[in-house]
Amino acid sequence: MLENTIRIELAQLDNPQHQDDLLMLLDAYAQDPMGGATPLSATTKSTLIASMQQHPQVFSLLCYVDDKPAAICNCVLGFSTFKAKPLINIHDIAVLPRYRGLGLSHKLLASVEQQAIERGCCKLTLEVLHGNEVAKASYAKFGFSGYELDPTLGRAEFWEKNL
Numbered sequence: 001m002l003e004n005t006i007r008i009e010l011a012q013l014d015n016p017q018h019q020d021d022l023l024m025l026l027d028a029y030a031q032d033p034m035g036g037a038t039p040l041s042a043t044t045k046s047t048l049i050a051s052m053q054q055h056p057q058v059f060s061l062l063c064y065v066d067d068k069p070a071a072i073c074n075c076v077l078g079f080s081t082f083k084a085k086p087l088i089n090i091h092d093i094a095v096l097p098r099y100r101g102l103g104l105s106h107k108l109l110a111s112v113e114q115q116a117i118e119r120g121c122c123k124l125t126l127e128v129l130h131g132n133e134v135a136k137a138s139y140a141k142f143g144f145s146g147y148e149l150d151p152t153l154g155r156a157e158f159w160e161k162n163l
Helices: 016-031 042-053 104-118 133-142
Strands: 006-010 058-065 068-080 085-095 124-126
Touching: 006 104, 016 042, 016 058, 016 068, 016 085, 058 104, 068 104, 085 104, 104 124, 104 133
Parallel strands: 085 124
Antiparallel strands: 006 058, 058 068, 068 085
16 A cells, blocks of 8 residues: 655745645635535635735645645734743644545644744644534644633633624
8 A cells, every 4th residue: 555645835825826725725624514614705715815915924834645735724823922922823724524534634733833933932722613522632632732821710712703
């Protein structure tokens, strides 16, 4: 049995192939139940790359298996006021269904961690759906955990308000 060739690249947003792969992978994730089960809007598809180019703190890692796009990790460089250092928030991480089970999410996480080290970050953050036990187990295996500042107040929660 042949081994798959796995390659992770920092997306070059001026590269048309990377643009196409990023949009395809993100749209596939958006259509997955864990991504909301709704395709990206036409507006998002037509403006995302240009918008990302306007925000240099946003970057994507693309994972290829045998030169085919297989997984994506979108990240946002942020800042920890408690540590006075940058951090990286993993905003999206997704693997196409046919490539699951190859360890791609951990390879992407390792690449993000390397980016964080190179950028002098103090931590990685991410959000995960409460019921996504597969992802939670994978993140825990990689070293992520929920956090709390005071055990009597409980774990931190991620909330949102749509505008």
